[in-house]
Amino acid sequence: MNRLAISWLVGLAILATAAAGFAQDAPGDVARGKTAFEHSCAICHGPGMHGGRLLPGTASLEAKYGGKVPPTLEDRTDLSPDYVMIVVRRGSEGMPFFRPTEVTKQDLRDIAAYLSRKTK
Amino acid sequence: MPKVLPAGVTAAAFASAVKEFQGVVGVDWVFTSDADVDTYRDAYSPLWDDPNEYVPSAAVAPDTVEQVQALVRIANRYKLPLYPVSTGKNLAYGSAAPSYSGSVVLDLKRMNRVLKIDEKRHFALVEPGVSYFDLYHYIHEHGLNVWIDVPDPGWGSPVGNALDHGVGYTASPFRDHFGSHCGMEVVTPTGEIMRTGMGALPNADSWQDYRYGVGPWVDGLFGQGNFGIVTKMGFWLFPQPEAMGTATVSVPRYADLEPLIEVLNYLEDSMLMTGMQNWSSPVGGVIGQPRPAELSALMANGWPTDEQIEAYVRAHGGVAWQVRLHFYGPEKIIRATCEYAQERLAQAIPNSTFELDEVLKLPPTPEQMRTHENDPHADHLGIPNMITYGSMSRRPNDPDPPQGHLDMFCVSPRTAQGIMQINRILYETARQLSLPSNASPFNGPNHWYHRCYMMAGMMTPTYRNDTPDRSAKNRRSRQIYETALKNLMAAGFGLYRTALGMQDLLVNQYSFGDHVLLRFQEAMKDAIDPNGIVAPGRYGVWPKRLRDQRRPDGLDAPVAASKESKGGRV
Numbered sequence: 067m068n069r070l071a072i073s074w075l076v077g078l079a080i081l082a083t084a085a086a087g088f089a090q091d092a093p094g095d096v097a098r099g100k101t102a103f104e105h106s107c108a109i110c111h112g113p114g115m116h117g118g119r120l121l122p123g124t125a126s127l128e129a130k131y132g133g134k135v136p137p138t139l140e141d142r143t144d145l146s147p148d149y150v151m152i153v154v155r156r157g158s159e160g161m162p163f164f165r166p167t168e169v170t171k172q173d174l175r176d177i178a179a180y181l182s183r184k185t186k
Numbered sequence: 187m188p189k190v191l192p193a194g195v196t197a198a199a200f201a202s203a204v205k206e207f208q209g210v211v212g213v214d215w216v217f218t219s220d221a222d223v224d225t226y227r228d229a230y231s232p233l234w235d236d237p238n239e240y241v242p243s244a245a246v247a248p249d250t251v252e253q254v255q256a257l258v259r260i261a262n263r264y265k266l267p268l269y270p271v272s273t274g275k276n277l278a279y280g281s282a283a284p285s286y287s288g289s290v291v292l293d294l295k296r297m298n299r300v301l302k303i304d305e306k307r308h309f310a311l312v313e314p315g316v317s318y319f320d321l322y323h324y325i326h327e328h329g330l331n332v333w334i335d336v337p338d339p340g341w342g343s344p345v346g347n348a349l350d351h352g353v354g355y356t357a358s359p360f361r362d363h364f365g366s367h368c369g370m371e372v373v374t375p376t377g378e379i380m381r382t383g384m385g386a387l388p389n390a391d392s393w394q395d396y397r398y399g400v401g402p403w404v405d406g407l408f409g410q411g412n413f414g415i416v417t418k419m420g421f422w423l424f425p426q427p428e429a430m431g432t433a434t435v436s437v438p439r440y441a442d443l444e445p446l447i448e449v450l451n452y453l454e455d456s457m458l459m460t461g462m463q464n465w466s467s468p469v470g471g472v473i474g475q476p477r478p479a480e481l482s483a484l485m486a487n488g489w490p491t492d493e494q495i496e497a498y499v500r501a502h503g504g505v506a507w508q509v510r511l512h513f514y515g516p517e518k519i520i521r522a523t524c525e526y527a528q529e530r531l532a533q534a535i536p537n538s539t540f541e542l543d544e545v546l547k548l549p550p551t552p553e554q555m556r557t558h559e560n561d562p563h564a565d566h567l568g569i570p571n572m573i574t575y576g577s578m579s580r581r582p583n584d585p586d587p588p589q590g591h592l593d594m595f596c597v598s599p600r601t602a603q604g605i606m607q608i609n610r611i612l613y614e615t616a617r618q619l620s621l622p623s624n625a626s627p628f629n630g631p632n633h634w635y636h637r638c639y640m641m642a643g644m645m646t647p648t649y650r651n652d653t654p655d656r657s658a659k660n661r662r663s664r665q666i667y668e669t670a671l672k673n674l675m676a677a678g679f680g681l682y683r684t685a686l687g688m689q690d691l692l693v694n695q696y697s698f699g700d701h702v703l704l705r706f707q708e709a710m711k712d713a714i715d716p717n718g719i720v721a722p723g724r725y726g727v728w729p730k731r732l733r734d735q736r737r738p739d740g741l742d743a744p745v746a747a748s749k750e751s752k753g754g755r756v
Binding site: 109110119120121122123125126129130155156157159160162163164165166167168 | 215217222224225226227229230245247273274281282293295340571572576578579580581582585587589590650651
């Protein structure tokens with residue numbers, strides 16, 4: 067089995083385990099999630115600019131996807147709650163992970179609900 | 187069951203301690219699951235998933251100082267080390283991970299109260315969990331006429347950053363964050379609440395006005411230290427200045443560096459110019475951008491001679507150095523100071539130029555504020571931001587950046603000789619390691635601290651998660667970092683901070699008098715923290731029972747730890 071396949075299977079297993087852990091909690095609240103997003107996430111993932119450039123998270127996603135999906139998380143239509151929660155707790159590439167004292171478990175569910183509200 | 191336990195703590199004892207912790211803070215604020223505990227790893231660790239990675243056994247998050255006291259007393263009974271963190275965003279210097287694996291992270295993020303801001307006496311008193319963003323928003327929401335001084339990025343905490351000797355960008359009395367603190371509250375390693383300076387005098391209203399109190403001043407023990415847990419800290423604030431002026435000085439010759447520094451030293455030390463100097467060289471390329479081919483050619487065959495360097499400058503525009511200067515105060519004083527600075531520079535360097543670029547009246551209008559939140563002025567206006575973090579993220583010219591890095595900045599005297607010696611050491615180190623080097627004669631200093639320069643060393647990448655060949659890449663980064671550190675320090679250029687795992691190596695270089703400084707610190711550690719429960723190993727200070735954990739020769743050198751003190755993976 068090649069490295070990519072192993073990596074994919076491991077990723078799937080992690081996703082399943084983590085999703086099972088999150089699933090037992092109550093669903094998040096979109097309105098509270100907007101507030102929590104603005105407090106905890108928007109400094110990197112908001113639509114603004116810093117130093118003549120997009121904010122770091124927004125700029126990074128624009129460079130990654132080249133416009134195939136919106137670089138601002140609030141405009142995405144393909145995010146699932148589980149995916150959001152996993153990325154916040156496990157980090158992704160240059161983004162570090164966030165502790166449950168920074169983004170509480172309730173805040174995390176709310177942020178996940180807010181960022182996945184446009185996903186069909 | 188945690189992945190790792192500290193020495194002498196059995197699984198049963200650990201479980202019992204956790205139960206007692208839960209009794210203090212509630213079950214929701216003691217984190218023991220792998221998923222939660224993993225968020226306390228060092229996201230920039232050069233040891234990611236290595237058996238020697240610095241990892242905690244659990245984390246506990248108190249909300250009050252009384253809870254901190256109770257947790258410390260429990261930890262003493264079990265000899266279970268606690269590693270305090272504030273906002274835990276100390277990326278490149280350890281994040282929220284402990285300096286001794288198996289420690290329980292004491293996460294102070296929930297203690298996030300702005301306790302007092304006095305806009306007449308210009309100070310703040312805050313808890314450790316308050317971030318720079320929190321404090322900035324608090325000041326603006328309450329319409330207070332004071333500034334904070336921010337590091338980059340701005341998601342850290344004033345308490346944590348100051349205690350790690352972090353720095354900022356406004357006026358010199360405030361850029362040194364530890365140097366601008368006044369008064370602490372500390373939970374001692376035996377669980378008492380201590381207040382320093384005038385805080386020790388009951389009924390005193392001067393805790394944030396006079397920092398020394400009487401007798402030996404102990405605050406320094408808590409900067410990069412492990413002598414207690416800081417639960418409150420006072421900071422002097424900058425009364426909002428009436429204006430900020432920016433000016434650009436340019437000098438034509440490489441050799442003008444020395445007289446230029448002498449003039450700037452005079453302006454700085456006379457307190458005529460309290461703002462920061464931003465150094466650059468128009469012929470040296472731009473940080474983060476590919477090096478100009480002509481400069482690569484100049485550096486291809488060894489360090490160039492002074493004549494070659496001057497010829498290169500003349501051939502590429504004739505400006506060797508540029509320094510952007512910042513001035514704060516009333517506009518007429520800024521203009522008068524700039525006029526004087528221009529005259530003094532012209533006397534010292536006849537062909538220099540001095541341009542007053544802008545005098546920005548403060549406070550900015552809402553429109554100016556929106557503009558300046560989004561430009562490089564933000565740091566100099568005390569506006570927290572994430573600009574620097576963005577420079578390390580994925581960009582079109584860097585589509586696959588590493589997940590982290592190790593920071594390296596070393597102290598240089600404010601002399602041309604110091605700057606050039608460091609650049610040359612970095613250049614030779616790169617050759618020694620067969621690396622492409624960004625070191626050149628045109629790398630200028632950083633001017634965060636008053637009265638010294640900080641030169642960027644080798645920023646080595648770190649990798650986590652499923653990066654191919656991650657382990658080998660991290661091992662190589664460790665080798666590069668340690669080699670550069672040793673070469674710089676052998677010549678007397680010391681790093682002022684470093685990452686987890688590198689602290690023993692760094693401290694080991696500060697060896698005057700057969701390491702008497704470290705021996706002095708550890709004698710105090712043993713007296714003040716007899717069970718060695720507060721952050722063992724932080725900046726090389728180990729309690730007696732764990733002293734053989736020390737890694738004075740680097741992360742890949744053998745460890746002397748005995749079986750009894752080693753602790754380890756469960």
